[in-house]
Amino acid sequence: MRKVPSRNTIPEIALRKALWAAGLRYRIHLRVGGRETIDIAFPGCRVGVLVDGCFWHSCPSHKATTFGGPNARLWQAKLARTIERDHDFGRRLVMAGWQVLRFWECEIRSNVDRICDEIVRTVHMA
Numbered sequence: 001m002r003k004v005p006s007r008n009t010i011p012e013i014a015l016r017k018a019l020w021a022a023g024l025r026y027r028i029h030l031r032v033g034g035r036e037t038i039d040i041a042f043p044g045c046r047v048g049v050l051v052d053g054c055f056w057h058s059c060p061s062h063k064a065t066t067f068g069g070p071n072a073r074l075w076q077a078k079l080a081r082t083i084e085r086d087h088d089f090g091r092r093l094v095m096a097g098w099q100v101l102r103f104w105e106c107e108i109r110s111n112v113d114r115i116c117d118e119i120v121r122t123v124h125m126a
């Protein structure tokens with residue numbers, strides 16, 4: 001459920017291509033129990049990359065994402081639940097022994113090389 005609205009976004013695909021070019025091999029949308037999936041997973045060393053959609057996860061750099069109109073409260077509640085569920089998923093992964101790296105879509109869009117390096121280093125050290 002968590003990633004369905006933002007699966008296979010352009011930043012996520014760009015990051016996967018960069019990781020592949022750096023020689024890493026990964027699984028995408030790996031399900032590890034429950035309904036949530038890890039966007040980019042390295043199951044051998046238990047490193048998981050979660051890509052947060054700026055809209056669905058209320059990115060702080062995109063405060064412009066506020067809602068007006070009669071459904072504003074409903075939307076805000078829905079987004080708050082999405083964030084809560086997602087953080088809960090991250091905690092469960094850590095408890096299961098995963099190292100979790102989490103990036104915003106907009107961060108990836110502007111820094112794909114730096115983020116790729118960070119993941120490569122984490123995977124190599126894990």
Ligand SMILES: [Zn+2]
Pocket residue numbers: 054059060061062104105106107
């Ligand atoms: Zn953002």
